[in-house]
Amino acid sequence: MTTNTVTKLSAKEVAQLVLEGKELFIIDVRNETDFADWKIEGRSVEIINIPYFDLIDGVDPALDQIPDGKPVLVVCAKEGSSIFVAEKIAEAGRSNVSYLEGGMKSWSEYLEPVKVADLTAGGELYQFVRIGKGCLSYVVLSEGEATIIDTSRMIDQYEVFLQSKGVKLVHTIDTHLHADHISGGRALAEKYGSTYHLPEKDAGEVTFYYEKLEEGKDITVGGERIIVHPIYSPGHTIGSTSFIIDNRYLLSGDILFIESIGRPDLAGLAEDWVGDLRETLYSRYKNLSEDLIVLPAHFGKITELGEKGLVSGRLGDLYKQNPGLNITDEGEFRKTVTENLPPQPNAYQEIRQTNMGKINPNEEEQREMEIGPNRCAVHDN
Known part of the structure; x- marks a missing residue:
């Protein structure tokens, strides 16, 4: 035969x-x-x-x-x-x-670059889809410079992309201290002499230098000044920060996803942070333009992937369709985001300690820590 x-x-x-x-x-x-x-x-x-x-x-x-x-x-x-x-x-x-x-x-480590748009000042915005983990990161390009937001630890894949574009990395940014995956932002910034940014309120225990993210303090990429505006948006963590790029795109970190909202319990402070989460989602974000396109740091279901794998949604549409944005009773909201949550991410405490610089696991240990899905959302079930 x-x-x-x-x-x-x-x-x-x-x-x-x-x-x-x-x-x-x-x-x-x-x-x-x-x-x-x-x-x-x-x-x-x-x-x-x-x-x-x-x-x-x-x-x-x-x-x-x-x-x-x-x-x-x-x-x-x-x-x-x-x-x-x-x-x-x-x-x-x-x-x-x-x-x-x-x-x-x-499968867990592959990143698929998806172009989001050409920006009005001449630059480009890309979303990197970590399809096997549900993590999303972003690259802003302009005038030979690049910024990466919520970098995954597989920095070689970003390096290949940046080299293909012929650009210099000037900033890496984390919207918050991640608990589901190990950030590559600091390692990439150190390798290329770039500036690593982190919210100060999430950085109380970090062991390394970082540049504080501050509301109203723009981060410039390229000579044409593609501006990234931080918006302080606590809830998932106390320092969670989101950004508006090109007056069109809202990078919401782990605060708001396409079909769900961020969970506030991964630092053991759900009861303390639930009010911040509601304030961010039901007030701060509500006051933004409905036409902003939300670009989150994670997706929970394959149904959230659109054309070519892009994960995005118009803010006004999310306020109509996302269950987490339609809990009118504050007591019910508090119950929803503090009770009956999905299991916490694999090794999330060790991942947080790694992202603080407190422990330094080797590459194989990092792989094992990250295996499995992300579980940063409330409504993933």
């Missing part, structure tokens, strides 16, 4: 298939608990979970479920188990079988 060839697909290639809506049948061979916690999702993705140990003695349980004619992708945590299963499926006569190179670890 002729053995069909097994191919490998990179996280980038799989992301392109997902974002383009291509049909894909996935067999995830991780254990049931890991699969239930976090998986590859997409509008045209069909996925089943059969643990690896159920397939060691034969792949018939998988063969019985594979639709005819569909490409098959086998996925595991790191790669090895998926290669074994993919080869067995191909040996059984199935064609168009592949495995995810680097496993779900590589």
